[in-house]
Amino acid sequence: MEDQKSTSHEKKLGQNGIVQPLLTDLYQITMAYAYWKSCKCDDIAVFDLYFRKNPFQGEFTIFAGLEECIKFLDKFSYSQSDLHYLKQILPSIEEEFFNFLGSLTAKDITIYAIEEGSVVFPRIPLIRVEGPLIVAQLLETTFLNLVNYASLMATNAARYRMAAGNLTLLEFGLRRAQGPDGGLSASKYAYIGGFDATSNVLAGKLFNIPVKGTHGHAYITAFTNLSDLKTVELQHKDESESKDLLELAKRWRTELAPIFKVLVAEISDGELVAFISFAIAFPHQFIALVDTYDVIKSGLPNFCAVALALNDLGYQACGVRIDSGDLAYLSIVSRKYFTEISDKYDLPWFKDLMIMASNDINEETILSLNDQDHKIDCFGIGTHLVTCQKQPALGCVYKLVELNSKARIKLSQDVSKVTIPGKKEVYRLYGESGHSLVDLLQKGDESPPEPGKKVLCRHPFEESKRAFVTPSKVEKLYKVYWKNGEICKPIRNMQEIRERVKRSMKTLRSDIKRNLNPTPYKVSVSDKLYSFLHDLWLQNAPIGELS
Amino acid sequence: MEDQKSTSHEKKLGQNGIVQPLLTDLYQITMAYAYWKSCKCDDIAVFDLYFRKNPFQGEFTIFAGLEECIKFLDKFSYSQSDLHYLKQILPSIEEEFFNFLGSLTAKDITIYAIEEGSVVFPRIPLIRVEGPLIVAQLLETTFLNLVNYASLMATNAARYRMAAGNLTLLEFGLRRAQGPDGGLSASKYAYIGGFDATSNVLAGKLFNIPVKGTHGHAYITAFTNLSDLKTVELQHKDESESKDLLELAKRWRTELAPIFKVLVAEISDGELVAFISFAIAFPHQFIALVDTYDVIKSGLPNFCAVALALNDLGYQACGVRIDSGDLAYLSIVSRKYFTEISDKYDLPWFKDLMIMASNDINEETILSLNDQDHKIDCFGIGTHLVTCQKQPALGCVYKLVELNSKARIKLSQDVSKVTIPGKKEVYRLYGESGHSLVDLLQKGDESPPEPGKKVLCRHPFEESKRAFVTPSKVEKLYKVYWKNGEICKPIRNMQEIRERVKRSMKTLRSDIKRNLNPTPYKVSVSDKLYSFLHDLWLQNAPIGELS
Incomplete structure (x- = not known):
């Protein structure tokens, strides 16, 4: 959480009230019972949480959701009401098991994990869970739920950020998100992944994310003619005099009509009046939605007229939003008119007015707009971002890799579904350029790779794929986040995680990050782990008999 | 909500705590302020909530989420904390507006809507919101959020239900759902759309949905050899004697190996032991996941051995789950062995053992399995169902159609984005077969169509598309759900909404419901509404000048 205030907000609102032990699949409970019945209460397990394939046809993923997992552990406990419900749906199970279940906490669990906000890759466990088999098993579904969408969303946002360069990115997805909490999670992880702000007010309140918004088409259609305006006076920014903004704007409109090659009669009066009323409400932050009737014949002339009228009163308008049509073309035309007016009336800031675009935009739209030399400053992105339309699920799994040592x-x-057995460490090896070269999985008892020393990195399954790497820098990726019932590292706030995403993305070579045919990042195992994996594989694979 | 108990559960858990007035886009608040500033507090608006295109390349949609909208209205009010936050982020707005905002409730809003669980079609407003412009505007984002995903999910579930016929459908999506609440909403609306149960325990507790589950691969891999089993005794179902289930199963395994054309040494001992332990825990509900090692060479022989051992002790096993491989083939082979064993040992129930399939299944997979004469009784469906992978968002919109009458x-x-203006009524006209023929939008002041009387139904935009319809039955689709600050119709429980879905689906002709190239359902306007719409269109469209 961002700070004390929003933490208490969140608790009060119960936003995470549903992240509780019953937010799980029933089979976790039935497995727990069968383990208990089989006297496996003292068994100690190691589970790896990882994914097998990067989303969005890309070659990287942003890891997110860890903080939520740790908070979940911190309060992991079945309530009396939970136990009562479980007894109802599992009537064949003896009372003693429910007493056992009621006594469980996460105090004997240890969590090793990669830092939230890091760039991560397939097969590398993001979280390693160690502890009593039954408790570790019971965490599976909730952990997967908390990590899968968070990571998917943060990755999606980071991809939009790459496509958009330094332009402003606003998340506008609440109305199309998958339910109320889907909307909140989307806002949160979009921000972490690199968006600048959200339209979701509750997300702003809970997570301290910047909130932005303008007006919608309904606002424009709520006004039809000049008589709809009951207030027309606006006070000068720095002086005490007030002027009739409508009169000023009408005069400007008449003056501007020839520039736009349009008759004043063709320009919507309702739209002008809507703009005027919005400008009076927000003279310092006037942004106009210009596509309700016709961007070039009505929206732009009306906007420019109001912007120049505001200028007469000492205010600088912010810009326009375009929500339909050919966004590249309309942005170029808008910029051309802004520049023409800027030059004609010697208003340098006018040519830099913000142009916001917001119609069903996805990553590919932005890349295509880039190719068309668009003049957009800011994208408002909804559906495709929050539903991750290109791939709406990340397939993290949670696999048992060690039991009783x-x-x-x-x-x-x-083959892609074969697990890499045992407790492992992960190192990220960096080259001289500062870019990461490879992630190396080792057995837990191997000594770590060292800078300047050659290490053999092997493909986990293809025998002939091997390479020596001499790292300039070695980063140990796992840190302990939870042990002995305590949070071991201070929970990072969203701003910090967001910065981590930025820094981590910079360590990736651009060919790995690109949209089209990116180069896969290398994920390797040590020679020792390779042999161990393949020996165990042979031991466990039955020898068939041809007949 | 299902009943008092789950309502209070839900309130306590705060599951809907986040459905509150701030769960909205900021621009709703800025528009509200600009309306207020423009003295539009007494303006009375009508908004239509509708979608433009059915999801999943289909020709129908199930309407869901209404109940949540009504509950939202019932508590619609900005808290002091909300107002405090809004003042922070909108510092230029005067105090008086926040006092006004704090005084708002939904008491002057009237909600007309189609019954939740109904089959609905593009352009037909699902909800008509009447009341003060500012309040009605402020409901937009929250209503859209509550209806969009709910309807999309219920529609998706109804499509799976059609594909699966009478087979059992279980929702297994929590781990891949879009956050914790995404998972809960998915379970709820999957059930409404026709699923039989969920794996999500919290959804079961909150919504009183049946909960189902077996065990996962981790459970199987947690056992490696025969010595892993500390308890092997199971008491006979009806008698006091106990027997060593492992010994019984081992004997059966030796006897069955030739049937499966496999050597006993090829069959996994760890898997057998895992099955035994699970059978001891759940002797009445023994289901085994059979694909951890090899379905035919290990999973099935082990399962059948344990099932026959259980039978020696008076218990009937339930069946198997297959989570990978060629599901049609494996189900056919499984059924063949079950039948062979059933015949050989004269156990009639054995051939009807349940076969559950659960690997990344979607609607098309089920249809394809149908073509391959699969022998599956039950599908467990996760990712594709809950993320609506085929189309992860429904595009409901909320449009102003009338202001101050x-x-x-x-x-x-x-053209598809042109709104149908004014306050409208909707009638569904039925033919003699009982199937619905057309949905007819009329102006609010027209007299309703009558059974046996010919009525002209026109395409809203294509002049030449007209048809006379003589309905056998006329259904008025709108009912009042909220008026004068009160809920006007008893909130239906999920079971009732689920039944409504079933009944409503039956009124649709099968060619409209089919998966491949379905026939579009007709949505028409009355002749009077057609003229009204097109007159208004001409009045509002500017006449250009060619140059």
């Missing part, structure tokens, strides 16, 4: 492997006819 | 139209170069 013995490594476990899960085989599959699909 | 004057109709409003929003024009667009894209």
